[in-house]
Amino acid sequence: MVVGDIATGTDVLIIGAGPGGYVAAIRAAQKGLDTTLVERDSYGGTCLNVGCIPSKAFITAADLADEVSNAEHMGISADPAVEMATMTEWKDGVVDQLTSGVEKLCKANQVNLLKGTATFADENKVRVAHGGEGQGSESIEFKHAIIATGSRPIQIPNFAYADEPVWSSTDALAATEVPDKLVVVGAGYIGMELSTTFAKLGSDVTVIEMLDDVLPGYEDDVSRIVRKRAESLGIEFNFGEGASGWEETDDGIVVTSETEDGEESSYEADKVLVAVGRSPVSDTLELENAGVETDDRGFITTDDRTRTNVDHIHAVGDVAGEPMLAHAASKEGIVAAEVIAGEPAAMDVQAIPAAVFTDPEIGTVGLTEAEAADNGFEPVVGEMPFRASGRALTTGHTDGFVRIVADEPTGFVLGAQIVGPEASELIAEVTLAIELGATIEDIASTVHTHPTLAEAVMEAAENAQGQAIHTLNR
Structure with missing residues (x-):
C-alpha cells in the first residue's frame, strides 16, 4: 500500500491508455525508452470500453436479429427473441478480452503501468492520485x-446523465433492457448508429435534431440513403428542433423540444439518449501548471509532430481535436513516440479514412468532388451503384454506391465516398491508393476477385474513365 507521496522518474510519461496512449506507450518502449502509462479507469480507453468496440458488438447483434426477422424472400422465416441482458454480457466479454489484451501487450513490452489520476505539477512533473481511501499519491518526473x-459525451442543459432516464452513449451501451420508447437527441454518427441499433432490437425510436438532416458533414446523397433506411425501420425524425427538457410521468417520461421560432413539441419515452457530440478531457489535468495551452473549447493545439506549445509535452487523440477517430489517435501515438525517440516522424499521411456504422455503412476518405474543385483540382468522378453488383444482390443489401474522385489531368485518386454494405472495409483500398499516389487507372486495371463487393470499387474507377462494363458510363 502506498501512503503519502513518493517520487519516481521516467523518460516518457503517458496519461491515458486509450488507442492513442497505449499505442504510444508500446512504441516508446520498443524504442528503448523507459515508459510509464497512467490510466485512471480501464485500459483501452473510451474506444474499447464504452465506444467503438461495444457499439459495434451491439450493431452486429442487432443486424443479425433484423436479418433473420426479414428473410422471408430468401425462404427463411424466424422471429428471434432479444435478451438484452445476455447480449450485454456477451458484449462485455468481448470488451474484457480486448482490454486484458492491451494490458498484457503493455507489460510484454516493458511498459510501467500505473493506476490513478494524473495532474501536472509543473512542466516536468505530474502527481498521480491513486484510487481508494488511504492509497495516497506519488510524483513522477518525466523528460517527455x-x-x-x-473525450467525454457532451451534456446539454436539463439533461443530466446522473438522472436515471437520461442516457449518454456509455449508458446506452450498458443497457440490460430494450426500452419500448426511446427518444434520441442528435442525428450525428453516434445518434444514428444507436438509433438504428435500438430500432432493430425493438424500440420505438424518435430522433430530435436541430439541423435539417442526419449526419451533418456528409454529402446529401450519402446521408439521404441512411435516413431513408432508418425511416424504413420506423424511426421518426423531427428536424429543426432542440431538446429543452424532460419530466417524469406515470408511464415513463415526456421529452420536450423547441424550434428556433419557439414552437414546442413533446414526445413520450422510457429513456432519452443524448448524442450531441464529445468534448475533450483536458480540464482535469491542471495544464496551466505545465504551461500547456488549449483553444476556447478545451482542445490542446498541436503541430504535425504532435507537440504542444511546450515542446517536450505532446498530445494525441480526441483531446487534440479533429479528426476524433481511434485509428487517427493510434497513428498520432506512434508519431509522438518516434519524435520523442529522435526520429524524423510526422503526421504526413495523405488521407485518414472515416466510417459510420449505420445501415447501410458509410466509408469516406480524402476529398469530395466539391472539395477537390475548391482545392484547385479538375475533378473527374466515377460511380458504381450496389444495385448493379452481383455480390450485393446475393446479400440482399443493394442500397448505396461507390464514388471515386480523381484529378482528371493526372489521374491521381483524391478521395472516395462509399455508402453501402461493408463500406467501412471497402474504403481501405482507396485509402491505400491515395497514400501510394495511385491513379484511377491503377485501380481500374487491378484484377478484383469475383464475385465480391470490392469489384464495385474497380467499376467506379472504370466509370471515371468512361469505360465501365457493368454500369452506364457518366
Missing part, C-alpha cells in the same frame, strides 16, 4: 509527456 486523455 504524452497527453492522451480522450
Whole structure:
C-alpha cells in the first residue's frame, strides 16, 4: 500500500491508455525508452470500453436479429427473441478480452503501468492520485509527456446523465433492457448508429435534431440513403428542433423540444439518449501548471509532430481535436513516440479514412468532388451503384454506391465516398491508393476477385474513365 507521496522518474510519461496512449506507450518502449502509462479507469480507453468496440458488438447483434426477422424472400422465416441482458454480457466479454489484451501487450513490452489520476505539477512533473481511501499519491518526473486523455459525451442543459432516464452513449451501451420508447437527441454518427441499433432490437425510436438532416458533414446523397433506411425501420425524425427538457410521468417520461421560432413539441419515452457530440478531457489535468495551452473549447493545439506549445509535452487523440477517430489517435501515438525517440516522424499521411456504422455503412476518405474543385483540382468522378453488383444482390443489401474522385489531368485518386454494405472495409483500398499516389487507372486495371463487393470499387474507377462494363458510363 502506498501512503503519502513518493517520487519516481521516467523518460516518457503517458496519461491515458486509450488507442492513442497505449499505442504510444508500446512504441516508446520498443524504442528503448523507459515508459510509464497512467490510466485512471480501464485500459483501452473510451474506444474499447464504452465506444467503438461495444457499439459495434451491439450493431452486429442487432443486424443479425433484423436479418433473420426479414428473410422471408430468401425462404427463411424466424422471429428471434432479444435478451438484452445476455447480449450485454456477451458484449462485455468481448470488451474484457480486448482490454486484458492491451494490458498484457503493455507489460510484454516493458511498459510501467500505473493506476490513478494524473495532474501536472509543473512542466516536468505530474502527481498521480491513486484510487481508494488511504492509497495516497506519488510524483513522477518525466523528460517527455504524452497527453492522451480522450473525450467525454457532451451534456446539454436539463439533461443530466446522473438522472436515471437520461442516457449518454456509455449508458446506452450498458443497457440490460430494450426500452419500448426511446427518444434520441442528435442525428450525428453516434445518434444514428444507436438509433438504428435500438430500432432493430425493438424500440420505438424518435430522433430530435436541430439541423435539417442526419449526419451533418456528409454529402446529401450519402446521408439521404441512411435516413431513408432508418425511416424504413420506423424511426421518426423531427428536424429543426432542440431538446429543452424532460419530466417524469406515470408511464415513463415526456421529452420536450423547441424550434428556433419557439414552437414546442413533446414526445413520450422510457429513456432519452443524448448524442450531441464529445468534448475533450483536458480540464482535469491542471495544464496551466505545465504551461500547456488549449483553444476556447478545451482542445490542446498541436503541430504535425504532435507537440504542444511546450515542446517536450505532446498530445494525441480526441483531446487534440479533429479528426476524433481511434485509428487517427493510434497513428498520432506512434508519431509522438518516434519524435520523442529522435526520429524524423510526422503526421504526413495523405488521407485518414472515416466510417459510420449505420445501415447501410458509410466509408469516406480524402476529398469530395466539391472539395477537390475548391482545392484547385479538375475533378473527374466515377460511380458504381450496389444495385448493379452481383455480390450485393446475393446479400440482399443493394442500397448505396461507390464514388471515386480523381484529378482528371493526372489521374491521381483524391478521395472516395462509399455508402453501402461493408463500406467501412471497402474504403481501405482507396485509402491505400491515395497514400501510394495511385491513379484511377491503377485501380481500374487491378484484377478484383469475383464475385465480391470490392469489384464495385474497380467499376467506379472504370466509370471515371468512361469505360465501365457493368454500369452506364457518366
